[in-house]
Amino acid sequence: HVQLVESGGGSVQAGGSLRLSCIVSGMSVTASNLCVGWFRQAPGKEREGVAFLACGAPRPFVAAPVRGRFTISQEDDKNAVSLQMENLSPEDTAIYTCAAGLNVKWWDRLKSSLYAYWGQGTQVTVS
Numbered sequence: 001h002v003q004l005v006e007s008g009g010g011s012v013q014a015g016g017s018l019r020l021s022c023i024v025s026g027m028s029v030t031a032s033n034l035c036v037g038w039f040r041q042a043p044g045k046e047r048e049g050v051a052f053l054a055c056g057a058p059r060p061f062v063a064a065p066v067r068g069r070f071t072i073s074q075e076d077d078k079n080a081v082s083l084q085m086e087n088l089s090p091e092d093t094a095i096y097t098c099a100a101g102l103n104v105k106w107w108d109r110l111k112s113s114l115y116a117y118w119g120q121g122t123q124v125t126v127s
Contacts, residue, residue: 002026002034002117004098009122012088016126020083021075022098022119029079032056035104036081038072039112040094040124049110050096051083057106066092088126097121 008020020038027034037052051062051072060072071084081098099115108114 002100004100004117004119006096006098006119006122008082009096009124011125011127014089014126016088017084017086018088018124020085020096020098020122020124021078022081022083024079024081024100027100029053029074029081030076033103034100035102035106035109035115036074036098036100037061037109037115038081038083038096039099040092040096042091042094045094047097047112049112052109053081055104055106055109057109061106061109063110085124088124090126092124093126094124095121096124 003025005023035055038050039047040050041047069087073082098119100117101115104114
């Protein structure tokens with residue numbers, strides 16, 4: 001049974017940085033059939049995919065709204081996945097949640113329904 005625990009959220013001023021961490025237990029992040037990524041949901045908005053590990057693709061995927069500012073990394077020694085967020089803006093304010101799924105194809109990474117395991121979420125507030 002895979003469990004995910006996020007940390008690193010908080011409040012920051014516009015232009016600031018935060019680093020989120022998702023500790024994975026119950027399965028290795030190096031497992032070829034495990035896909036891990038980050039979603040976020042702002043008040044009054046639908047959940048959206050933010051960034052995902054390669055999951056069989058040549059490289060990780062970062063959604064357009066945060067591309068160039070957010071970086072997702074796999075930390076094998078910690079069995080974790082991190083999300084480094086730079087140059088944050090108020091539009092990035094949301095609850096960020098780590099998700100993991102088995103056998104998620106890289107072309108389906110944005111489909112939240114394919115992820116069976118979810119963390120509790122961490123609040124990121126940018127003012």
